[in-house]
Amino acid sequence: MMQPILSARGLVHNFGEGPSAVQVLKNIDIDILPAEVLLLVGPSGSGKTTLVHILGHLLRPTAGKITICGKSTETLDEDRLAELRLQHFGFIFQAHNLFPMLTATENVMVALDLMGVDKDVARVRAHELLGSVGLGHRVDAFPAELSIGQKQRVAIARALAADPEILIADEPTAALDSENGLKAMELLQALARNGRRAVVIVTHDFRIFQFANRVLHLEDGRIVDKPPESSHSFGAGSAS
Ligand SMILES: Nc1ncnc2c1ncn2[C@@H]1O[C@H](COP(=O)(O)OP(=O)(O)OP(=O)(O)O)[C@@H](O)[C@H]1O
Secondary structure (H helix, E strand, O other): OOOOOEEEEEEEEEEOOHHHOEEEEEEEEEEEOOOOEEEEEOOOOOOHHHHHHHHOOOOOOOEEEEEEOOEEOOOOOHHHHHHHHHHHEEEEEOOOOOOOOOOHHHHHHHHHHHOOOOHHHHHHHHHHHHHHOOOHHHOOOOHHHOOHHHHHHHHHHHHOOOOOOEEEEEOOOOOOOHHHHHHHHHHHHHHHHHHOOEEEEEOOOHHHHHHOOEEEEEEOOEEEOOOOHHHOOOHHHOOO
């Protein structure tokens, strides 16, 4: 059995306190494996975004434990959590969150700057990252000059800045047409396979199921219909 990059056990999350508290995650166990594309699917409100925020350490769970490469993250203070996020995670959100006044290169450099990378080195690295997502010819473009698919690629390049083990994407194809959605997924799948990193995707988009190694269904804060280990890989996305 492959060693998970991240293991979460008994995750519970409540929003609110006391009698008005709402439990949105109920005793979730999850392992994230190297080189896998893991899809989280389920009805609106089932807790998918809350779960990936907790897995990405953007939100602390009400209860439960997470280990990354075998080390518990439970007792880390806010500064250590910020370091951990920078080091281990890349985030890709639907709205891309690109800075409109900055070029593609500068948008990627922001992430490298946060890591304390020298500006000249960061510029070279940003160009490399943009090249790796097929945007080597658009490094000086501003977001408004890029197509939506290209903007998504800048967001992916930025998420790769720290060469993270886990990429978390919330609805990465929702705003893309079929062609761009498939291209984005091909890129994310290649990043999982080549980089030995995991890509965790929240989605409602059935078109991308073919890229998954595993699909976890969330319903009312629980993982349901967990497939047996033997069906871990299927379809075009098999990592074997
Ligand atoms: N900050 C918050 N405060 C209170 N309740 C929240 C908060 N964030 C989410 N919720 C509630 O928690 C539940 C799970 O929300 P979450 O966004 O995780 O679901 P989701 O499965 O990602 O939904 P969608 O597919 O619509 O994005 C919902 O009932 C939502 O209203």
